[in-house]
Amino acid sequence: MDAERSNTTNSSPVLWIIAAFALLILGGLLIAETAPLILPPEASAEAQQVDNLFKILLAIGGAIFLLVQGALVFSVIRFRARPGDKSDGVALHGNATLEFVWTAIPAVIVLILSIISFQVWVSTTSAKDNEMVVNVTGARFTWSFSYAVPDHENLKVNSSTLHTYVGQSLKMVMQSADVNHAFYIPAMRIKQDLLVGRTTEIRFTPTLAGDYPVFCAELCGSGHGSMRARIVVHPDEATYLSWFDDEVNVLLNPPADPVVRGQQILSSGQYPCAGCHTLTELGWTGVTGPNQNGLADRVVKTRVAATGLTPEEYLLHSLYHPSEYLVPGFGNLMPQFQANDPNAPSYMPVEDMEAIVAYLCTLEASGENVCNLDNLQSLASQLK
Amino acid sequence: MASITAPMGGETRSIPAPSPRIADYLRWSIDHKIIGVQYIVTSLFFFVIGGALAMLIRWELLTPTLDLATNGSQYNSLFTLHGTVMIFLWVIPMMAGFGNYLVPLMLGAKDMAFPWLNAFAFWLIPPAGILLLLGWFIGPPEAGWTSYPPLSTLYSPDGQTLWAMALHLLGISSILGAINFIVTIRNMRPEGMGYWQMPLFVWAVLATAIIQVLATPFLTGALTLLILDRVAGTSFFDPSNGGDVLLWQNVFWFYSHPAVYIMILPGFGMVSEVLATHARKPIFGYRAIALSSMAIALVGFTVWAHHMFTALQPELRIPFMITSMIIAVPTGIKIFSWLGTLWGGKIHFTTAMLFALGFLSMFVIGGISGVMLASVPVDIHVHDTYFVVSHFHFVLFGGSVFLIYSGLYHWFPKITGRLLDERLGKLHFVLTYVSFFFTFFPQHIAGLEGMPRRIAVYDPMYTNINQLISFSAFVLGITTFILLYNLVHSLVAGERVGANPWRSLTLEWATTSPPPPYNFVGDPVPFEDPYGYGTEEATAYLDALDRRFPPPTKLPPTAAVPHPEPAGD
Numbered sequence: 016m017d018a019e020r021s022n023t024t025n026s027s028p029v030l031w032i033i034a035a036f037a038l039l040i041l042g043g044l045l046i047a048e049t050a051p052l053i054l055p056p057e058a059s060a061e062a063q064q065v066d067n068l069f070k071i072l073l074a075i076g077g078a079i080f081l082l083v084q085g086a087l088v089f090s091v092i093r094f095r096a097r098p099g100d101k102s103d104g105v106a107l108h109g110n111a112t113l114e115f116v117w118t119a120i121p122a123v124i125v126l127i128l129s130i131i132s133f134q135v136w137v138s139t140t141s142a143k144d145n146e147m148v149v150n151v152t153g154a155r156f157t158w159s160f161s162y163a164v165p166d167h168e169n170l171k172v173n174s175s176t177l178h179t180y181v182g183q184s185l186k187m188v189m190q191s192a193d194v195n196h197a198f199y200i201p202a203m204r205i206k207q208d209l210l211v212g213r214t215t216e217i218r219f220t221p222t223l224a225g226d227y228p229v230f231c232a233e234l235c236g237s238g239h240g241s242m243r244a245r246i247v248v249h250p251d252e253a254t255y256l257s258w259f260d261d262e263v264n265v266l267l268n269p270p271a272d273p274v275v276r277g278q279q280i281l282s283s284g285q286y287p288c289a290g291c292h293t294l295t296e297l298g299w300t301g302v303t304g305p306n307q308n309g310l311a312d313r314v315v316k317t318r319v320a321a322t323g324l325t326p327e328e329y330l331l332h333s334l335y336h337p338s339e340y341l342v343p344g345f346g347n348l349m350p351q352f353q354a355n356d357p358n359a360p361s362y363m364p365v366e367d368m369e370a371i372v373a374y375l376c377t378l379e380a381s382g383e384n385v386c387n388l389d390n391l392q393s394l395a396s397q398l399k
Numbered sequence: 400m401a402s403i404t405a406p407m408g409g410e411t412r413s414i415p416a417p418s419p420r421i422a423d424y425l426r427w428s429i430d431h432k433i434i435g436v437q438y439i440v441t442s443l444f445f446f447v448i449g450g451a452l453a454m455l456i457r458w459e460l461l462t463p464t465l466d467l468a469t470n471g472s473q474y475n476s477l478f479t480l481h482g483t484v485m486i487f488l489w490v491i492p493m494m495a496g497f498g499n500y501l502v503p504l505m506l507g508a509k510d511m512a513f514p515w516l517n518a519f520a521f522w523l524i525p526p527a528g529i530l531l532l533l534g535w536f537i538g539p540p541e542a543g544w545t546s547y548p549p550l551s552t553l554y555s556p557d558g559q560t561l562w563a564m565a566l567h568l569l570g571i572s573s574i575l576g577a578i579n580f581i582v583t584i585r586n587m588r589p590e591g592m593g594y595w596q597m598p599l600f601v602w603a604v605l606a607t608a609i610i611q612v613l614a615t616p617f618l619t620g621a622l623t624l625l626i627l628d629r630v631a632g633t634s635f636f637d638p639s640n641g642g643d644v645l646l647w648q649n650v651f652w653f654y655s656h657p658a659v660y661i662m663i664l665p666g667f668g669m670v671s672e673v674l675a676t677h678a679r680k681p682i683f684g685y686r687a688i689a690l691s692s693m694a695i696a697l698v699g700f701t702v703w704a705h706h707m708f709t710a711l712q713p714e715l716r717i718p719f720m721i722t723s724m725i726i727a728v729p730t731g732i733k734i735f736s737w738l739g740t741l742w743g744g745k746i747h748f749t750t751a752m753l754f755a756l757g758f759l760s761m762f763v764i765g766g767i768s769g770v771m772l773a774s775v776p777v778d779i780h781v782h783d784t785y786f787v788v789s790h791f792h793f794v795l796f797g798g799s800v801f802l803i804y805s806g807l808y809h810w811f812p813k814i815t816g817r818l819l820d821e822r823l824g825k826l827h828f829v830l831t832y833v834s835f836f837f838t839f840f841p842q843h844i845a846g847l848e849g850m851p852r853r854i855a856v857y858d859p860m861y862t863n864i865n866q867l868i869s870f871s872a873f874v875l876g877i878t879t880f881i882l883l884y885n886l887v888h889s890l891v892a893g894e895r896v897g898a899n900p901w902r903s904l905t906l907e908w909a910t911t912s913p914p915p916p917y918n919f920v921g922d923p924v925p926f927e928d929p930y931g932y933g934t935e936e937a938t939a940y941l942d943a944l945d946r947r948f949p950p951p952t953k954l955p956p957t958a959a960v961p962h963p964e965p966a967g968d
Contacts, residue, residue: 201849212638
């Protein structure tokens with residue numbers, strides 16, 4: 016560029032080039048400073064490292080952006096054809112030195128970026144001490160988080176919200192119940208696909224207490240956009256344990272009333288109902304399947320008359336065999352729950368089903384139970 | 400010096416031949432120029448359809464809840480068809496159209512090597528497009544243009560099968576077209592044109608065709624497995640029966656990443672022609688540009704798994720990061736070489752040139768975000784978010800579509816003998832440039848903030864930025880009609896031009912506009928350097944060309960003074 020520059024100015028071209036590059040670097044650094052304005056809160060140790068890497072990329076990218084736009088704007092002003100000028104430009108075919116420079120410098124830049132990225136990658140993905148393992152299940156269109164309970168091998172705390180606390184490293188062990196999903200927490204800067212037929216993992220360590228959104232980032236069907244959850248980062252272990260212990264207590268002392276138990280099961284997010292159904296009482300907003308508000312009313316008024324089944328029979332059968340009881344206008348998308356095979360991807364023990372149906376039977380204007388719970392119990396025991 | 404005195408070779412008298420009528424464009428023809436126009440018009444038609452789908456997508460995204468679409472599936476179908484139509488029925492066939500029209504002319508040839516095969520490759524496209532769109536009526540495909548199983552196998556309606564069949568046909572069309580280009584370029588160059596004298600557009604088409612021949616069979620293979628899984632009960636992609644969902648992703652991207660270069664390399668060739676011609680300056684670093692196309696074609700085969708950074712086995716991510724970083728280097732070489740081409744030129748701000756300059760300034764943003772996406776830790780955050788949507792629209796719209804626009808303004812006079820209206824063209828450019836930027840640049844920000852792509856229902860915190868994007872997109876949609884009006888209007892009322900309105904040195908300008916069915920009288924002799932601007936020889940060659948094909952006189956009848964023969968400057 017030396018030769019051309021000296022044509023346009025009388026002072027030393029070297030000085031001009033140094034000044035231009037100083038400006039570019041300054042501009043790149045300024046652009047990089049915008050990163051925190053755009054990125055979500057930095058809520059994990061990984062987020063800090065990723066953001067620092069992003070700032071480096073943004074500074075270099077910003078400088079290259081300014082270089083190209085600067086050269087472009089300069090050229091179109093300096094080398095515009097004056098009106099009536101029919102002559103050609105200079106017959107310049109290239110410059111080997113310059114071409115070598117603009118091949119070598121980008122090559123070195125991407126090499127350095129690769130090395131830095133590799134270091135960040137190793138550091139953010141390595142196993143940490145004392146990791147808490149949380150099992151994640153993605154099912155169209157909900158997230159479910161499951162925690163082991165110390166001293167109770169058979170118990171699992173299920174939650175539709177991911178709970179953890181500041182400083183506790185997490186290892187998420189993830190499986191999909193149907194199609195591919197991607198577990199994504201923008202505030203943590205982590206994302207990992209859930210692949211059918213495989214178990215995948217991702218690690219992170221929250222550093223900032225708060226309540227952040229969890230998204231699904233891999234197209235999974237009609238309710239993909241609403242496949243969202245929350246992560247609650249408690250400020251310390253004590254507040255986290257107060258939540259956890261409450262959950263364990265409920266599990267250890269299940270309420271005798273099946274209606275209360277059913278409500279608890281549904282709100283734990285253990286089953287993916289919220290992904291498709293709306294039920295205002297539990298805060299569900301899904302739109303892919305039929306609305307569950309006032310379900311018991313509708314069942315008694317229309318379905319029972321049409322099918323000749325009692326309300327409890329109808330609900331129990333339609334939950335286990337949804338394809339045979341499609342509500343007009345809705346597709347056959349609901350999982351086929353299995354009553355007896357604990358290894359099936361959509362296993363729902365009969366006890367859970369009984370409680371869920373008992374609860375659904377109360378979804379009526381007056382809140383009264385429209386079902387005969389004794390009959391429900393005997394129907395359920397036949398299924399075993 | 401022989402080229403100056405006899406740019407047209409031996410014969411000088413033209414053979415009378417009927418010029419093609421409209422009906423000739425509607426039926427089977429083996430004339431590469433008619434086929435080229437058939438490709439161009441067909442893909443413009445699908446561009447309008449794909450654009451209408453984009454408008455519906457942006458309408459839906461004005462609010463964070465479902466409003467235009469009655470359910471998520473409908474929205475998913477909109478972007479599935481939008482992506483598929485824009486890639487396979489707009490950009491790729493449009494580039495094939497330019498290739499068909501220009502390659503034989505640039506080589507001084509009478510036609511492609513296999514004219515019948517050429518026509519056959521084109522005529523696979525209309526049925527494929529119809530098949531794809533018919534899917535709308537039997538349950539449209541809703542698994543995205545990437546159609547990952549098991550969503551696309553066990554959970555999708557029948558339109559997905561038609562989608563796969565349509566792409567199968569388009570894949571075959573693409574392979575046949577590419578074979579034709581390779582043979583044509585290998586065998587039909589004129590006397591005096593070695594590989595290093597070829598116009599850079601021909602180099603780019605050659606690189607593209609090599610990619611198409613090597614990569615597209617993987618797409619058609621994967622589609623075959625997908626169709627079998629859907630209709631024949633096989634389970635290539637069903638893990639519950641021993642299949643693997645990542646198999647599709649690997650094979651699909653082994654085609655679809657190179658396909659990115661299929662969509663942009665011909666444009667890179669076009670911009671080289673436009674920049675040199677309208678800046679009146681030799682291309683800077685001809686060999687570097689030609690070889691970097693080949694380097695991109697080669698390295699492009701080693702980067703596919705960066706589309707799977709969040710799914711791939713962790714140990715495999717770093718190697719693909721390194722190759723994905725490396726491919727930025729040949730692309731950088733091109734950008735710097737094009738800037739070098741402008742340096743010291745005499746830049747004429749024709750609409751073709753404006754779109755080429757607009758491409759340079761927008762494409763570089765796509766290049767920078769591409770390097771960011773190659774970096775695994777950053778990609779983990781922005782993968783499958785609007786950052787990616789922004790990135791590939793910067794390279795596909797800011798890249799391919801800007802270059803297609805540039806090419807249309809540049810070669811329309813060759814194809815029709817008339818200029819596109821430059822005032823409308825400049826309006827088209829300014830509106831497109833500004834609305835393009837405000838449609839796609841804010842998507843970077845939405846993505847960095849964490850908004851996933853392919854969602855109709857989004858977190859309300861993204862509402863404002865989506866409204867900005869949507870309103871800009873509506874303006875961008877309207878700009879298309881300025882171009883379409885200009886194309887139709889100028890076809891009947893555009894200013895008539897001679898053989899070489901831009902005074903360009905490549906061979907397609909060394910015959911009448913439009914060229915006769917046999918392209919050239921005799922065997923044309925190319926000028927020794929396709930970009931030898933700024934020399935007395937070039938000026939003399941161009942003047943001789945003007946004398947051989949005199950531009951139509953523009954003087955009104957009242958001022959009927961004898962038009963002076965253009966003399967050498």
